[in-house]
Amino acid sequence: MSTTMAVLGEFGDAVDFIFDERESPAGGARVGGLGEMWELMWEHLKLSGAAMGIASAISVPIGLWLGHTGRGGFLAINASNVGRAVPTLALIAFFVAFLGVGFWNLTLALVLLAIPPILTNTYTGVRQVDRDTVDSARGMGMTGVQIVRRVELPLALPLIFGGIRISAVNVVATATIAPLAGIVTLGDPIINVNTYGDEGRLAAAIVVALLAVVTEVSLAALQRGVTPRGLKLDRREATT
Amino acid sequence: MLLMLLVASLALAACGDDDDDDGGGGNGGAATQEESTGIQSDQANSGTTITVGSKNFTEQKVLGEIYAQAFEAAGYTVEKQLNLGDEKTALAALEGGDIDAYPEYTGTALLSFFGVQADKLPKDEAAAYDQAREGFAEKNLTAFEPTPFTSSNEVAVTKETAEENNLTTISDLESVAGEFTLYGSPECRQRLDCLLGLQEVYGLEFQRFVPVDIALRHEVLTKGQADVSIVFTTDPQIQREEFVLLEDDKGMFPPYNSTLVMRNEIAEQGGAALEEVVAMVNEGLNDEAMQELNARVDLDKKTPEEVAGEYLSETGLVQ
Amino acid sequence: MSAPLAQLRIREDPTESCEADNGFCPDWIADNFDRYVDPFFEHVYLTVVAVAIGFAISFALALIAYRRRWLVSPITQVTGILYTIPSIAAFFLLLPLTGRGKTTALIALVAYVLLIIFRNVLAGLDNVPDETKDAGRGMGLTDRQLLWRVEVPLALPEIMAGLRIAVTTTVGLATLAFFAGAGGLGGQIFSDITFKSNVVVAGGLAVLLAAALDGLILLVQRGITPWTRAVAAR
Numbered sequence: 001m002s003t004t005m006a007v008l009g010e011f012g013d014a015v016d017f018i019f020d021e022r023e024s025p026a027g028g029a030r031v032g033g034l035g036e037m038w039e040l041m042w043e044h045l046k047l048s049g050a051a052m053g054i055a056s057a058i059s060v061p062i063g064l065w066l067g068h069t070g071r072g073g074f075l076a077i078n079a080s081n082v083g084r085a086v087p088t089l090a091l092i093a094f095f096v097a098f099l100g101v102g103f104w105n106l107t108l109a110l111v112l113l114a115i116p117p118i119l120t121n122t123y124t125g126v127r128q129v130d131r132d133t134v135d136s137a138r139g140m141g142m143t144g145v146q147i148v149r150r151v152e153l154p155l156a157l158p159l160i161f162g163g164i165r166i167s168a169v170n171v172v173a174t175a176t177i178a179p180l181a182g183i184v185t186l187g188d189p190i191i192n193v194n195t196y197g198d199e200g201r202l203a204a205a206i207v208v209a210l211l212a213v214v215t216e217v218s219l220a221a222l223q224r225g226v227t228p229r230g231l232k233l234d235r236r237e238a239t240t
Numbered sequence: 241m242l243l244m245l246l247v248a249s250l251a252l253a254a255c256g257d258d259d260d261d262d263g264g265g266g267n268g269g270a271a272t273q274e275e276s277t278g279i280q281s282d283q284a285n286s287g288t289t290i291t292v293g294s295k296n297f298t299e300q301k302v303l304g305e306i307y308a309q310a311f312e313a314a315g316y317t318v319e320k321q322l323n324l325g326d327e328k329t330a331l332a333a334l335e336g337g338d339i340d341a342y343p344e345y346t347g348t349a350l351l352s353f354f355g356v357q358a359d360k361l362p363k364d365e366a367a368a369y370d371q372a373r374e375g376f377a378e379k380n381l382t383a384f385e386p387t388p389f390t391s392s393n394e395v396a397v398t399k400e401t402a403e404e405n406n407l408t409t410i411s412d413l414e415s416v417a418g419e420f421t422l423y424g425s426p427e428c429r430q431r432l433d434c435l436l437g438l439q440e441v442y443g444l445e446f447q448r449f450v451p452v453d454i455a456l457r458h459e460v461l462t463k464g465q466a467d468v469s470i471v472f473t474t475d476p477q478i479q480r481e482e483f484v485l486l487e488d489d490k491g492m493f494p495p496y497n498s499t500l501v502m503r504n505e506i507a508e509q510g511g512a513a514l515e516e517v518v519a520m521v522n523e524g525l526n527d528e529a530m531q532e533l534n535a536r537v538d539l540d541k542k543t544p545e546e547v548a549g550e551y552l553s554e555t556g557l558v559q
Numbered sequence: 560m561s562a563p564l565a566q567l568r569i570r571e572d573p574t575e576s577c578e579a580d581n582g583f584c585p586d587w588i589a590d591n592f593d594r595y596v597d598p599f600f601e602h603v604y605l606t607v608v609a610v611a612i613g614f615a616i617s618f619a620l621a622l623i624a625y626r627r628r629w630l631v632s633p634i635t636q637v638t639g640i641l642y643t644i645p646s647i648a649a650f651f652l653l654l655p656l657t658g659r660g661k662t663t664a665l666i667a668l669v670a671y672v673l674l675i676i677f678r679n680v681l682a683g684l685d686n687v688p689d690e691t692k693d694a695g696r697g698m699g700l701t702d703r704q705l706l707w708r709v710e711v712p713l714a715l716p717e718i719m720a721g722l723r724i725a726v727t728t729t730v731g732l733a734t735l736a737f738f739a740g741a742g743g744l745g746g747q748i749f750s751d752i753t754f755k756s757n758v759v760v761a762g763g764l765a766v767l768l769a770a771a772l773d774g775l776i777l778l779v780q781r782g783i784t785p786w787t788r789a790v791a792a793r
Contacts, residue, residue: 093748101456
């Protein structure tokens with residue numbers, strides 16, 4: 001019973017940390033409070049957003065093209081398998097060791113992390129478009145680009161969003177260890193616990209978990225939103 | 241009586257003589273072999289358990305290992321809990337009984353633990369130690385005699401930066417700090433011998449402070465990410481020579497000798513013999529030696545454990 | 560009695576070496592490889608135990624949900640949330656409850672794989688063609704016999720695929736386990752993040768481990784489902 005109370009107490013302290021500014025346990029500075037949590041979250045979102053934006057801008061066009069032409073399937077499909085095998089910490093450490101710390105170095109690492117699921121899912125999404133539909137479009141005189149834009153892309157959108165969703169959650173999770181590369185995200189209270197204290201660390205863990213769940217849920221809703229009703233029945237989740 | 245004098249003088253001859261194993265004499269050869277200058281293992285000590293801790297950077301890990309291995313050689317039962325975190329974390333672990341001892345710096349103790357104001361800091365090493373020792377005594381902690389070496393924080397910039405902006409002292413940064421990024425350890429933000437002190441004593445307002453792991457303090461300067469970084473006086477020479485170390489013209493940094501801080505109960509258990517071991521270990525730890533040990537970890541990539549072992553065997557403390 | 564001690568050997572010239580430059584140094588790696596051995600085995604332990612426990616739980620859940628469809632949605636939701644919570648956050652959310660150490664790490668790692676395996680086992684079972692099930696029933700098989708002799712074997716490719724995904728991602732997540740005090744290759748990476756040799760070896764070992772376990776499961780899969788090879792040839 002007392003352990004339960006102790007545990008609840010710790011979570012209570014953590015929630016307190018989110019809302020109330022207080023003296024740092026290391027002394028000399030103020031930590032905690034909504035202002036600070038927001039600053040950390042903003043940095044977290046900036047980093048994640050930049051990485052996702054760049055990764056999508058690269059992967060979706062390439063995935064569309066590979067899917068449309070039917071080439072590079074091996075690469076597109078196995079990108080995810082290879083990407084999955086590389087631990088995020090190793091990826092970030094690799095970039096810190098070879099390029100050094102800094103926002104854009106880290107963003108580059110996160111872009112590499114985000115590309116495989118988006119690429120694989122875009123490719124698969126296009127390949128899964130009914131061949132007859134594509135053929136009739138071609139028969140109507142559409143050029144390749146028009147087919148991609150008006151037929152394949154809209155029909156592949158659900159899977160593309162699925163890939164974006166998977167990547168986004170990965171990137172948000174990995175941005176937590178960004179402080180190792182000098183970028184102060186929500187992971188700072190976790191990695192540099194001395195400045196924020198144990199409550200701060202737990203508070204950050206809670207906020208990160210919530211952020212990941214919100215990202216997942218909102219992108220899932222978006223994915224459902226772009227899925228034509230008829231397709232909702234038979235879609236299987238693509239690669240994780 | 242005369243025989244003992246003879247043995248004693250032969251022993252002294254043996255101690256002073258590096259090359260000759262035998263001790264330079266036929267008689268009393270067996271006796272001189274026993275009179276080694278190293279740490280003697282005492283069976284009685286095995287009843288005392290000492291948990292040695294350390295903070296989270298190279299020099300600390302090496303010191304922690306040295307003391308741990310020295311105590312082990314003296315026959316104590318030793319546990320290690322190195323790499324705990326910053327000074328506040330280490331002190332909390334010590335006061336809470338998670339560890340029994342760890343090496344702290346006199347200057348750090350004065351600023352971070354005892355709240356001594358920058359203008360009241362003792363400039364003299366011995367005075368700094370005395371004040372620290374008193375402060376620790378109030379917490380029921382024993383601060384052993386300090387090491388010869390001092391390891392101070394220093395403010396470093398690249399040679400180009402120093403040339404472009406005419407920087408030789410920390411005060412010179414006043415005009416350019418607003419455009420500069422300072423990289424330091426996470427706790428630097430709150431330390432009077434780090435960012436906080438630079439703000440209060442020198443009035444410097446940097447454009448940005450970025451917290452990075454202590455291990456990256458040189459990296460961020462060489463890779464051009466940081467304009468200013470905080471480094472240590474005991475960093476390997478080759479790393480120090482790469483940069484310009486700004487002079488502390490307002491005397492913000494106190495002396496930093498390392499003193500082993502131990503809980504009173506364990507210190508009492510160990511008694512004078514324990515004090516002796518610590519003194520023997522400290523004797524060889526001058527500035528050059530500490531720099532060399534740090535270099536062996538940071539440059540040669542040896543483990544702190546290995547390097548501590550090398551220190552103890554090269555100085556003859558542990559055979 | 561304080562006779563002078565011997566001196567520490569101080570280096571004369573500035574150190575010029577591969578390691579001092581934080582470079583990629585094959586010699587250093589060869590000499591110091593033993594420092595990666597223990598972390599490697601810790602890593603193997605964490606991965607294998609987490610996936611084994613996760614598999615046992617999810618497989619059971621999937622079998623239950625297979626017969627009681629109304630359970631599918633709630634189980635998917637719960638395991639989905641566990642999957643979405645970043646492991647490093649999970650380590651510290653669990654800290655007040657289970658403290659530092661392997662247990663905390665294992666719980667977080669197990670929580671992550673539940674969704675993957677649950678989803679794949681269920682999908683595999685769902686994909687068994689109705690005709691095959693009818694044929695089995697026609698042959699007089701009970702529901703339990705049908706399950707274990709027909710449905711599960713036919714679902715194996717899907718199940719193994721899920722297992723492969725689970726294993727490779729768990730190797731990746733286990734690199735963060737040192738934050739929970741559980742050791743593993745991540746601790747080694749973190750100990751010198753700027754030393755290229757260290758990062759490449761520790762990171763490389765993790766990638767190799769993932770690839771090896773993935774390949775191993777693939778081999779096992781080929782071994783126990785020989786009929787799929789003929790099908791794949793189409």
